[in-house]
Each structure stands twice: as C-alpha cells, then as structure tokens.
Amino acid sequence: MAAACTLAVAATLTPLGDCAHAQARATSRAQQTGQPRGRVQQGEARQARWTTPLDASGSCDASLRPTSGTTDGAAVRRIKDRGRLIVGVDQNSYLWGFRDPASGTFAGFDIDIVHAIAQDILGDPDAVQFLTVPTDQRIPAIQEHKVDMVVRTMTINCDRTRQVAFSTAYFTAGQQILVANGSTVSGFDDSLEHRTVCTADGSTGETKLRQDPHGATVLTVDNQLDCLVRLQLGLADAVFTDNALAAGQAAQDPSVRLVGQPVTQEPYGVAMNLGDSDLVRRVNSVLEAYRSGGTDSPWMRSYRHWLQADLPGIDGPPPPAYR
Structure with missing residues (x-):
C-alpha cells in the first residue's frame, strides 16, 4: 500500500x-512501477457501449x-x-x-x-x-x-x-464503488449508509453521489488517487470513481477491488x-x-x-x- x-x-x-516526453512502451507496466498487479473482475469493468444519448x-x-x-x-x-x-x-x-x-x-x-x-x-x-x-x-x-x-x-x-x-x-467507463478486500459494502446501494465515501471534487462521481448518497458521508479530494490513499489509511470506507480509473488503482494495490455494477456511462x-x-x-x-x-x-x-x-x-x- x-x-x-x-x-x-x-x-x-x-x-x-516542454518536450521530449517519450513513451515507455517497451517496458512492461510491472517493470515500470515495481508494483504488484491487481485485477478488476471481468464483467464488472467491461466497457459500456455508447448507445444512449x-x-x-x-x-x-x-x-x-x-x-x-x-x-x-x-x-x-x-x-x-x-x-x-x-x-x-x-x-x-x-x-x-x-x-x-x-x-x-x-x-x-x-x-x-x-x-x-x-x-x-x-x-x-x-x-x-x-x-x-x-x-x-x-x-x-x-x-x-x-x-x-x-x-x-x-x-x-x-x-x-x-x-x-x-x-x-x-x-x-462507468462510475463504480471501490473498497478494501473484506469490506461489507456491496456496491452503490444502501450498504453505503453511515459510511464515508470518497470522490474527486468536480467529478461526475461527486455529482451522482450528492444526488443519491445512500446515507453516506461524502468526502471530496482534489484527485481520484487521493481517494485511494484515504481508503488505505482507513479515512474512507469506499471510493466512488470511474471503473477505468479504479482498474489502475487496483493494479497498484491488490488489496482493493470493485464491487457492484457501474451505475453511469462515462x-x-x-x-x-x-x-x-x-x-x-x-x-x-x-x-x-x-x-x-x-x-x-x-x-x-x-x-x-x-x-x-x-x-x-x-x-x-x-x-x-x-x-
């Protein structure tokens, strides 16, 4: 963590x-970060097709x-x-x-x-x-x-x-709940009641969460990765973010996982x-x-x-x- x-x-x-930010494509992501790899379960993070206006x-x-x-x-x-x-x-x-x-x-x-x-x-x-x-x-x-x-x-x-x-x-992508392994939170639902849920200030996740907090306390930070840190430190019970971003967070830290289903199209x-x-x-x-x-x-x-x-x-x- x-x-x-x-x-x-x-x-x-x-x-x-100014310039010369060359891409490091030849190096694997594991080599680039030295981080253990996590995984988002197939199906939970599948890309939604953009078919609805x-x-x-x-x-x-x-x-x-x-x-x-x-x-x-x-x-x-x-x-x-x-x-x-x-x-x-x-x-x-x-x-x-x-x-x-x-x-x-x-x-x-x-x-x-x-x-x-x-x-x-x-x-x-x-x-x-x-x-x-x-x-x-x-x-x-x-x-x-x-x-x-x-x-x-x-x-x-x-x-x-x-x-x-x-x-x-x-x-x-789609907004989805990210939690620590072992959490009883099941998704964007009433299992969030009396929990602290972190999301980025000014994000579409914040808009959705304020509209329907499911009894949760909303914690906002400048950037989504700050929410992962709050989750790791026990200062938040869950993170509400794009599942595409959460995939990167789970890849950095295999002690977290996505739960429930995406509730928006992003x-x-x-x-x-x-x-x-x-x-x-x-x-x-x-x-x-x-x-x-x-x-x-x-x-x-x-x-x-x-x-x-x-x-x-x-x-x-x-x-x-x-x-």
Whole structure:
C-alpha cells in the first residue's frame, strides 16, 4: 500500500517540461512501477457501449465533424506558431496518465492520444508541454487558454458541453464503488449508509453521489488517487470513481477491488475551448485515424498495452457521433 501512496503527489497547474516526453512502451507496466498487479473482475469493468444519448435530445453526445482539407484555423495556427502543444493531463492515474517512476516520462492510454495529436499537428509526437491539472481545474484551464486541451479521462456531459468543446468519445467507463478486500459494502446501494465515501471534487462521481448518497458521508479530494490513499489509511470506507480509473488503482494495490455494477456511462473526450472549433475538428480527424485499422488500430494497440489486463473484454472504441 505504501508504494501506491507515493504516487499521490500534489497536482497543480504546473509545467512539467516542454518536450521530449517519450513513451515507455517497451517496458512492461510491472517493470515500470515495481508494483504488484491487481485485477478488476471481468464483467464488472467491461466497457459500456455508447448507445444512449446524454440527454433526451441527444444534443450532448455529438461533436463537430473532422476537418476536410488542409487549411488551418486560428487555434491550429496558434499551436504551430508556438511549436508545441500544451496539454492538461494527470500524473497520478496509473495506466491512463502517470509519470513513469523509472524514466520520469509520462505514459498511459491518455498520453498515447496526446502524442498522436502532436504528431498530426506538429509532425513530432514529443512536441508537447504537459501541465498537471486537478480535476476541478480542468474547465478553468481550458477557458483561460492555459492549455490547448485537456486529455485526462474527462467525461462528456451536457453541463460541461456548455463550458468547453469536446471531441468524439475515445473511451467509455462507468462510475463504480471501490473498497478494501473484506469490506461489507456491496456496491452503490444502501450498504453505503453511515459510511464515508470518497470522490474527486468536480467529478461526475461527486455529482451522482450528492444526488443519491445512500446515507453516506461524502468526502471530496482534489484527485481520484487521493481517494485511494484515504481508503488505505482507513479515512474512507469506499471510493466512488470511474471503473477505468479504479482498474489502475487496483493494479497498484491488490488489496482493493470493485464491487457492484457501474451505475453511469462515462464517455471520455478530449476537451478544448469553445472558440477553438478548428482544433476540435482537427482532433476528431486524428481520432478517426486512431480508431482505424481494426484489431491493429493505434487505439487497439494502446488498449492492449495499457488496459486489457485490467479491463478485459473490450473489442474496440466507442463509435463517433457527429452533428
């Protein structure tokens, strides 16, 4: 447990180096972390297919169509003139966006997408400046143009689409309960009564938990990994988070497990400023290529490398929805 706690560093909007964050794909995750591997039970963490609109009209689940042609808009020109892509990420979400302790570079499923975007726009997958952004600072960072985009397991929902623009979904997860082995909590149900449940401030998990706490006391922290530390220290009885993130936490600490079933659908998208429509279209073009190729697509290769062992049974990315 202590080893997992060491990853819970304070995450602020802080520059982490301009470029040259090469991926550590050739090293296995066990070698990268030195951590014992945990496992999410198959079925509990299976990816939900994105078949239901996020509101009654279906207006929230669709993004701008990919760029056709080669003309750059103002946002893409801004990035090219600067010579680097500025991206808000997490450095604590194992398997998704984390700093590899062996090499000091950033790695994970989200980071692979960042490198693909940088390659397309700038011709260099490492022309990236990473900024760590706490969960509740993702939208302000985008609105204030502190970052060009956030790639940080960020769920697309109707409230957020009024504040930032999203790409099409590149993954779908679901909110689920994570507990220590031996806990009597059975899921997102009345077994939470009189328990302390931890979730990230500003997350979709917090919204759901406040709507229906099942008699629990809600504890919020800046980042999801901080909840794992609270669980390990006995300061929380359960964690409510995306099962995709929980898979990474269980991989770090096999003394925790997911219980019950996912109770939401959480489509992850790349978030950008509402005024940067040309960048949204360009990112969607990148994602179209990223999904293409069937079992040999970049998406599937990244999934097999980072996620398949702990989120088994996923046969491909969610289909894109355009307006």
